Amino acid sequence: MRIALFATCLADTLFPEAAKATVRLLERLGHEVVFPLEQTCCGQMHVNTGYQREALPLVRRYVSVFGGFDVIVAPSGSCVGSIRHQHETVAARAGERGLAERARDVGSRTYELSELLVDVLGVEDVGAYYPHRVTYHPTCHSLRTTRVGDKPLRLLRRVRGLQLVDLPAAEQCCGFGGTFALKNAETSTAMLADKISGILSTGARVCTAGDVSCLMHIGGGLSRRGADVRTVHLAEILAATEAP
Incomplete structure (x- = not known):
């Protein structure tokens, strides 16, 4: 399966090992992972703080960058939650119905890592070893x-x-x-x-x-x-x- 990685801001800038580990894991399971370089913030912080108008360009960017992928994964339940539940609302409140529909569609194809593994790929034993x-x-x-x-x-x-x-x-x-x-x-x-x-x-x-x-x-x-x-x-x- 070809999977697009949305790294998230914190993983990209401060904790890259989480994103790198996501790639290593999925590749070990036999999947191709693509990292679109055009990706930016999902806008969660803006929306949660009340800056919905400022979040709109970020919603538009996410839809544009990831709209062509059937499966997107992020090592963050927080960001995935924003993409699924906030993006459509932000676009709809701005009167951009078409963007809202596309945001809902792309959001439905965006998964947190554990649910991608269990629900989409159907695997629970990923062959890991961690003696702690x-x-x-x-x-x-x-x-x-x-x-x-x-x-x-x-x-x-x-x-x-x-x-x-x-x-x-x-x-x-x-x-x-x-x-x-x-x-x-x-x-x-x-x-x-x-x-x-x-x-x-x-x-x-x-x-x-x-x-x-x-x-x-x-x-x-x-x-x-x-x-x-x-x-x-x-x-x-x-x-x-x-x-x-």
């Missing part, structure tokens, strides 16, 4: 907007050598929420403290999730606590193998 004690944080957008459900957990359970431990209050927000963490710093910090306590209680050495944004927030909290716990994107674990 791991806990999984289901990010808010992947859980409530993209609705990936237990697909990441099903994939993690099939990773050889991995010991998966449940995270207490897993569905509780980590406190990031994009600009929420900036505008409501005290509340965000309190929410993060609860999440960090939960992670530390598991004895896990690795915390994973499907969004580097939340992992960035959690990783910062772990670092400030001096915790010996790493944050690793789901794609990096699934791309890991015994071979060097």
Whole structure:
């Protein structure tokens, strides 16, 4: 299958290993991955902050760049949620009915990594090997907007050598929420403290999730606590193998 990769802003600029791991994984499974160089931000931050007019050119760009692909994947439940549920609305509110229809169509072909693997490619055992004690944080957008459900957990359970431990209050927000963490710093910090306590209680050495944004927030909290716990994107674990 020919799959287009939407890397997302954070992965492209700060956490490229998540995007690289997505490519390695899909290529190992026998698929061709294409990276359109014209891609830019999906506009989620603009929409969530109330700048829908400013997000419109980004919606138009996404539809233009990815409209010719049958399958698009992103290592981010958050961005996929925006593409599916915000793009059409932004275009419709701007009176661009044609763009809204195209946005809905392209959004229906855009998948978060775990749902692409499980729902589209029909695979749960991706041949990964990762000998570590791991806990999984289901990010808010992947859980409530993209609705990936237990697909990441099903994939993690099939990773050889991995010991998966449940995270207490897993569905509780980590406190990031994009600009929420900036505008409501005290509340965000309190929410993060609860999440960090939960992670530390598991004895896990690795915390994973499907969004580097939340992992960035959690990783910062772990670092400030001096915790010996790493944050690793789901794609990096699934791309890991015994071979060097």
